[in-house]
Amino acid sequence: MDITALRLHYDRQLRLGARPDGPGDRVERDGPVVRQTGPAHAWNGVLWSGLGPHDADAAIAAQIRHFRAAGHSFEWKLYGHDGPADLAERLLAAGFTADEEETLMVAEATALPAHEGLPAGVELRAVTDEAGVRMVVEVHDQAFGTDGTDMGRRLLDRLAAAPGTVAAVVALADGVPVSAARLDLPPDSDFAGLYSGGTVAAWRGRGIYRALVTHRARIAAERGYRYLQVDAAPTSRPILARLGFTELTTTTPYLYAV
The missing domain is CATH 3.40.630.30 (Gcn5-related N-acetyltransferase (GNAT))
Known part of the structure; x- marks a missing residue:
């Protein structure tokens, strides 16, 4: 497998091109962020982001405001190849907590x-x-x-x-x-x-x-x-x-x- 090409293909289809998980869910593009918003029992969170060092903090704050207004806790699903390089530290500084790291595998x-x-x-x-x-x-x-x-x-x-x-x-x-x-x-x-x-x-x-x-x-x-x-x-x-x-x-x- 060409890992780099397959990773880009995955991002295009399942993150940038994500479909709602279920009834009542909606996938939205908010500038450099793709997120899913749904009912309280749904998965609410950020699917993809294309951020740089100059717009990352503003984008993080915008997603916090959005989900607070909806009344939902949410997840920012951070992939190892997402930028900027210090995005994890920025999320922690904004009040997020990290769960266990997993490995995306494909066959x-x-x-x-x-x-x-x-x-x-x-x-x-x-x-x-x-x-x-x-x-x-x-x-x-x-x-x-x-x-x-x-x-x-x-x-x-x-x-x-x-x-x-x-x-x-x-x-x-x-x-x-x-x-x-x-x-x-x-x-x-x-x-x-x-x-x-x-x-x-x-x-x-x-x-x-x-x-x-x-x-x-x-x-x-x-x-x-x-x-x-x-x-x-x-x-x-x-x-x-x-x-x-x-x-x-x-x-x-x-x-x-x-």
Whole structure:
């Protein structure tokens, strides 16, 4: 892969050309910034910025004013190749807090293994309704130790309003949900996105996460997507690298509470 060219392609399609995540969301261009604004349970934040040392502070202040007026806390998703070089320090000085750094990784969808390789007794089930979403949230809460209520509501909204743009799957062991994940399928894009992949502690290390990646890769390839992209946590990065994913850059959420 030509990493520089692929990173530019990613930025053009998924950041500059971003589509709203779900019903009620809107993507807006505000000068050198692209942001998404939506309901309180939606993801609110900055998707892209093209800033220099002379306009960065003003742009940061403008986004704070915007989201304060909307009454929403928000995220500035900072990529490792974004400028200016001290943008992270400027965000911290403006009152943001940094979350854990992740690695943006990309792979050709058709290059991944074709079979899931699930452990005995585990089956995959497509998530299409409220009952399935409840299982996804249950797994999320156990796997990550955070409240997945808003995530579940966003998923249910998208399944109802735009089912062709998202696919979710849950892994069941004797009927009990033990792992779950989501696949974003943005229209008119070469990139499908892997999100929210998690496995409860007792079932980790048995290949289920890997199986969910290959399962979603097959769906993406069947629907004509060339690439899979994922913000990989340190725990998942080695698994993805072994599957053939390549690192493009880093991503760090900078969070602003209102």
